[in-house]
Amino acid sequence: MADLLKIENLELKFNTRHGIVKVLDNISFTLKPGEIFGVAGESGSGKSMTAMALMRLIDKKLIHSIQGKIFFRDTNLLELPEKEFRKLRGNKIAMIFQEPMTSLNPVFSIGFQITETLLLHQNLKPKEADEKAIDLLARVGLPDPKKRLKNYPHELSGGQRQRVMIAMAISCRPDVLIADEPTTALDTTVQAQIFDLLLDIQQELNTAIILITHDMGVLAQMADEIAVMYAGRIVEQGLRDQILDTPEHPYTQSLIACIPKVDVRAEAAGKPPADLSEIAGVVPPLAELSTLKGCSFAGRCPKVFDTCSTLKPPHFRLNKTQTAACHLLEK
Amino acid sequence: MNILRRVFSGLLLIIGVIALNFFLLQLAPGDTAEAIAGSMGGASEELLAEIRQTYGLDKPVLSQLFIYLGDVITFDLGTSYFYNQPVSSLIAQRIGPTILLVLSAIFLSLCIGVPLGVMAAEKPSGGLSYSVTLLALVGYATPVFWSGLMFVIFFASVIPIFPVQGFEDISLRKASFFVRSLDVLHHLILPAITLAIIYLAQYSRMARASMIETLSSDYIRTARAKGLSELTVVYKHGLRNAVLPIITLAGLQFGNLLSGAILVETVFNWPGLGRLIFDAILARDYPTILGVLIISSVMVIVANMLSDMGYRLADPRILKQG
Numbered sequence: 001m002a003d004l005l006k007i008e009n010l011e012l013k014f015n016t017r018h019g020i021v022k023v024l025d026n027i028s029f030t031l032k033p034g035e036i037f038g039v040a041g042e043s044g045s046g047k048s049m050t051a052m053a054l055m056r057l058i059d060k061k062l063i064h065s066i067q068g069k070i071f072f073r074d075t076n077l078l079e080l081p082e083k084e085f086r087k088l089r090g091n092k093i094a095m096i097f098q099e100p101m102t103s104l105n106p107v108f109s110i111g112f113q114i115t116e117t118l119l120l121h122q123n124l125k126p127k128e129a130d131e132k133a134i135d136l137l138a139r140v141g142l143p144d145p146k147k148r149l150k151n152y153p154h155e156l157s158g159g160q161r162q163r164v165m166i167a168m169a170i171s172c173r174p175d176v177l178i179a180d181e182p183t184t185a186l187d188t189t190v191q192a193q194i195f196d197l198l199l200d201i202q203q204e205l206n207t208a209i210i211l212i213t214h215d216m217g218v219l220a221q222m223a224d225e226i227a228v229m230y231a232g233r234i235v236e237q238g239l240r241d242q243i244l245d246t247p248e249h250p251y252t253q254s255l256i257a258c259i260p261k262v263d264v265r266a267e268a269a270g271k272p273p274a275d276l277s278e279i280a281g282v283v284p285p286l287a288e289l290s291t292l293k294g295c296s297f298a299g300r301c302p303k304v305f306d307t308c309s310t311l312k313p314p315h316f317r318l319n320k321t322q323t324a325a326c327h328l329l330e331k
Numbered sequence: 332m333n334i335l336r337r338v339f340s341g342l343l344l345i346i347g348v349i350a351l352n353f354f355l356l357q358l359a360p361g362d363t364a365e366a367i368a369g370s371m372g373g374a375s376e377e378l379l380a381e382i383r384q385t386y387g388l389d390k391p392v393l394s395q396l397f398i399y400l401g402d403v404i405t406f407d408l409g410t411s412y413f414y415n416q417p418v419s420s421l422i423a424q425r426i427g428p429t430i431l432l433v434l435s436a437i438f439l440s441l442c443i444g445v446p447l448g449v450m451a452a453e454k455p456s457g458g459l460s461y462s463v464t465l466l467a468l469v470g471y472a473t474p475v476f477w478s479g480l481m482f483v484i485f486f487a488s489v490i491p492i493f494p495v496q497g498f499e500d501i502s503l504r505k506a507s508f509f510v511r512s513l514d515v516l517h518h519l520i521l522p523a524i525t526l527a528i529i530y531l532a533q534y535s536r537m538a539r540a541s542m543i544e545t546l547s548s549d550y551i552r553t554a555r556a557k558g559l560s561e562l563t564v565v566y567k568h569g570l571r572n573a574v575l576p577i578i579t580l581a582g583l584q585f586g587n588l589l590s591g592a593i594l595v596e597t598v599f600n601w602p603g604l605g606r607l608i609f610d611a612i613l614a615r616d617y618p619t620i621l622g623v624l625i626i627s628s629v630m631v632i633v634a635n636m637l638s639d640m641g642y643r644l645a646d647p648r649i650l651k652q653g
Contacts, residue, residue, distance in 0.1 A: 057555055090558035097556075102549040106648060107571050117557045152647040168557070 003071070004208050005031040005054075005176055010068035012053055018287035020064050023049050025233040027068070029225075031176065034206040038223030038240070040216055040255060044283040046232040047212045048098075051178045054210075055095050056085055072176070091121040094169035098181040100162035104153035110137075111149030114168050121172045136167040140197060159190035166197060173205050180212045195222060217259045220244055225321075228252045231289055231296035234315075238322030248324040250303045254279040295327065303328060337639070341632045348628040349403060349621070353396050356617050364388055366615040367412045403625065409618035413611065418622035421607060426626065428498050429603030431515075432595065433588050435523040437581060440530035445577060447531075448538025449570060455543055463535050470532030475591050479525040479598035486521060494518050496600045522599040526591050530584065537580055541573040548572075575646050582638020586631040 012024035024046050031037050039047045052058045054070060056077070070077040072093065077085060097103045104113060114136060115129040124132065130149065137145035140163040153161055162182060169177055179198060183191035195218065202209050211222055219226050219240065226243040228236045228251060236249040247253045257277045267273060281300035289296055298308040307327045316329040364382045368374035374382070383389040387398060402409065408418035451460035483495045494500070500514050545551065546569055554568040555561075589605075596605035604623050611619035643649050 055556055057552060086558045086560065088558070090556055095556045097549065097553065099549050103553045105550040105554065105568050105572070107575075107646060108568075109647075116559070120558060154648045165553070168553075 002032075002073075003030045004033045004035075004073065006069075006071040007054075008069040008071070010050070010053065010066075010070065012049065012058075012066050013064040014062050014286075015064045016062075016287065019290070021286045021290050023232050023286065024053065025231075027234055029227055029234065029237065031208045031210065033175065033208055034202060035224050036202060036209045036211055036222050038219035038226040039210060039212045039229060040214065040219055040226060041229035042214055042279075042283055044231075044286075045229040047214075047229050048180050049232070050229070051095065051180050051210065051212055054178060055089060055093065056082075057095075087121070090117055090169075091172045092174055093176045093178070094172070094174040095178040095180065096162070096165045096169045096182050098184050100158050100165055100182075100185055103165055104161055106153055108152075109149065110151050110153065110156070110164055114149075114164070114171060117168055117171050132171070133167075136171055137164070139170075140164070140167045141193070142167075159186050159193065162186060162190075162194055163197070166194070166201070170201055170205065170207070174207055176210065177201070177207050178210045178212070181214070182211075183218075184213075198222070216244075216255050220259070228255065231283055232286075233296065233325065235297065235326070236322075236324040238318075238324075242319075242322045246322075248318060248322070248329060249326045250301045250328070251279075251297050252324070254302070295325075334640075337636055341636060344632055345625070345629055346400065349400060349625055350396060352621055352624045353399060354392075356621065357392055361615060363412075363615065363617055399621075408622035408625070411611070411616050411619045413614040413616035413619065418618050421619060422604065422622055422626055425602060425604045425607045427603075428601055429589075429592055429596070429605060430630075431519065432522055432526065432601060432603060433585075433592055435519055436526035436530065436588060436592075437585075439523055439527040440534050441577075441581065443527075444531040444534030445538045445570075445574070448535040448540075449542050449565065449573070451535070451539045452542030452546060452573075453565060455539075460539065463539060467532040467536040470528045471536075473528065475525060475529060476594045476598055478528055479522070479595055482521050482525055483598065493521050495521060498602050522595050522601050525598070526588065526595045529591065530588065533580070533584070534577060537577055538573065541576050542569060545569045545573040571645070575642060578638050578641050578645060582635045582641075585634035585638075586627075589627050589630065 007030070008028050010024055010027040011022065014021050014023050027046075027050055029037065039050065041047050049058070053066065054077070066078060068078070072088065077088075080088075104110075108116075111130065111133055114133040115126065118124055118129040118132055119126065122129075133149060134145045137148050142148050142160060142163050148156075148164075153164075156164065162185075166182075177198075182198070183194050186194065198209060198211070199222065201207060211219065213219060223240050226238065226240055227234045228243065228249065230251050236243065236247065236252045243252060244256060247256055254277075258279065260276055261274060263271075263274070279300060284292070284296060284299065294307075294309040294311055295301070295313050298304050301308065305327070311327070313325045313327045315323045315325045317323050318329070363386070364379050367382055367386075368379055380389075387395060390398070399409070406419055408422070410416065411418050411421055414421055447463050447466075451457075451463040454460055486493045487495045494517060498515060498518055499511065500518075503511055503514050506514075542565075546565070550572075551564060551568060554564045559568070592603060593605035593609055595601065596603045597609050600606070604626065608620060608623040610616075611623065
């Protein structure tokens with residue numbers, strides 16, 4: 001099938017107090033219609049920045065330069081004038097955010113906020129938009145949708161607000177839906193409901209979803225393909241099973257080791273549960289990254305050796321669908 | 332229900348204000364009867380006693396207060412010693428020009444200050460933003476009477492395009508209503524601008540700060556992600572939120588605005604309550620002072636109630652909790 005979204009060598013640099021800093025380094029991936037593409041990584045790895053760059057939502061004052069290409073079907077989004085891009089944003093490419101509690105405008109009703117998107121992108125009369133908004137709210141599983149239209153965000157719970165955000169995002173049947181940690185702020189049972197909803201929508205509308213999360217466990221259930229990001233770079237990418245079963249990059253391996261395992265039989269036998277593992281250290285600050293010569297993970301990598309601190313590892317192709325950027329693979 | 336409760340507490344507040352002002356005036360040095368006698372060119376002990384009896388000044392202070400409160404309820408604010416007219420009719424003559432002046436000043440400062448602040452917030456480190464900050468600083472630091480006097484000097488001698496004294500042109504007394512209204516507006520311009528300067532400075536500063544904060548919030552990002560134009564994002568989604576603290580500020584400052592009006596009215600010879608109380612203070616005309624104080628407290632209380640209601644209308648989060 002033809003590619004829906006194709007990102008080629010995306011590179012983003014910021015102006016900061018510490019000088020020019022590379023935020024995204026050589027990001028490339030493709031998205032097919034209806035595919036769920038997972039982006040994993042810790043805080044500060046550049047997951048959200050990639051999404052914000054796709055949506056062109058990054059504050060222009062921060063941007064020093066942005067290079068590469070982002071093809072949506074045949075149009076390069078980075079070359080599209082702002083006015084033209086606005087016709088796609090919220091319409092064919094939509095996004096839901098990490099913070100459902102604060103992502104809705106507190107002074108406008110739910111109905112207003114949903115119909116605003118509909119009226120903007122679709123040729124609807126206000127009454128038709130209202131009806132469509134009711135359908136959408138019912139679709140995302142909000143009880144009593146007609147009454148909800150008149151509600152204000154503060155009258156809804158976090159999970160309900162995220163449902164409203166999803167209703168808004170899918171209102172124009174987008175081809176691409178970017179979900180940036182959509183359940184981080186919600187409790188566990190609600191998380192599962194939201195993911196079920198996203199899966200339903202993906203199947204019903206054949207929407208491709210870019211699912212950004214730090215939780216490999218979620219990607220194991222949802223994603224078709226996974227990219228693992230570290231310090232602004234994709235360090236490993238492949239089909240879900242490849243990443244989960246045969247991870248080649250030490251960072252991916254550590255991330256997978258962090259998925260908590262529940263061994264029911266061991267617990268029944270009275271054995272204490274296994275300790276949760278963690279990756280020692282933190283993602284190096286951006287300002288340090290730009291002066292780094294070698295691999296950005298070298299400082300935390302359990303398998304580090306000489307070359308790692310002197311040379312940046314290129315992407316090694318392991319097979320038709322999997323690549324990883326680690327010097328170990330050269331051997 | 333809620334509104335009734337507010338009106339009731341407003342009434343209690345007014346009674347409190349009356350009592351407080353009444354006692355404060357009692358503490359002022361000097362004997363009222365002597366002041367009245369003085370304005371008549373002096374009097375004997377017998378005449379002083381007679382004056383005290385006429386005005387009820389020989390009764391205990393508390394009963395004086397109750398008599399006064401009882402009168403106020405029937406809108407009788409007493410008789411001015413100085414003008415020899417009922418205080419209520421004095422106030423009735425003067426309240427119009429003051430309300431006109433104060434409302435024009437609020438209107439001017441909001442209509443200029445808020446957009447200035449919003450434009451500055453869109454580019455917090457741009458030239459306009461610094462100009463607004465500077466303007467606010469200068470405007471805020473300039474005393475009203477000084478800027479008023481400067482206007483008077485400038486427009487009286489350098490470019491005399493605006494009248495610098497009074498409320499209307501007496502020669503136009505017989506002209507049509509329309510011509511007279513235009514004339515009043517013409518007279519209004521300088522006093523209104525003078526009074527507006529300080530508040531313009533405050534509102535623009537407040538709007539800038541409030542807008543900068545609002546524009547960095549998550550729901551603004553959502554609005555952009557919907558594909559809305561920057562104009563809609565800033566003026567619809569942003570301003571509606573940023574204006575909330577300004578509504579509160581405008582209500583709270585109504586009292587300051589009234590006291591500013593005293594100075595402006597004096598400088599521009601504007602025949603309002605400010606000038607009335609200024610003259611009354613000089614003449615020790617207690618009934619008039621008390622009357623104006625009561626009316627201005629009522630106006631401040633009403634203004635606060637209005638801004639409170641405005642806030643409730645603008646912010647759905649508060650409406651539902653009431």
